[in-house]
Amino acid sequence: MKAFAEPIAEKKNIELYADENISSLKYSEVVGNMLYVKRILYNVVHNALKYSPEGTEIHCSAEAKAHGGRINCKVKISDEGIGISQEFQNNMFDAYTQENRQVDPWANGQGLGLYVAKQLLEKIGGTIAVYSAVDLGTIVTVTMSFDIA
Structure with missing residues (x-):
């Protein structure tokens, strides 16, 4: 994510923060379509960059927890962008x-x-939730689950 997001953020003078809470996991391999995961996260982060004006902040956080032979992941991207109207x-x-x-x-x-x-x-059996308000920003939460190899 950093490879594409940081240059855009720098150009627009947007502060990009990333927090990952996955260090406690001991599993290095999961079974899943990482191409899908990359495209999902790219689309969500790109929207945050696209719809955020200069001088704002974007926060990205990721949590992953092992449970019953699977890893459950939750990624949240929040921005201070233009938001999405209730009607839309x-x-x-x-x-x-x-x-x-x-x-x-x-x-x-x-x-x-x-x-x-x-x-x-x-x-891949995941979900996406979007909470947004005009002129306040948007929070997108993506949840995914993968088998541990």
Whole structure:
């Protein structure tokens, strides 16, 4: 995540904070589609960067706990961006939909970020929850579970 996120954050003067609470896990291998996981997290973090104005903060946290032969992961990304209106939240997971409240002209997209993230999460048995308010920001929580190899 850092490889793509830090240059964008620096360009926009956005403080990017990451906190991982996974050091207590002793398992180095899990069974899952890491390409899906990377795409999910890329889409969510990219949206936070895209819709956050200069001088704001983005916080990313990850927790992973082993339970019954599986590792349960929760990733939370919160921003101080423009937020999503209540009216649009009913459609935010639809393909090719955007609220069209861009912060930067370079940030135009196709309206697929949250749609793709949700579709991939459903394929791996994960979930996504979005809490947002206009001009206050957005919190996206992604949960996933993987078998321990």
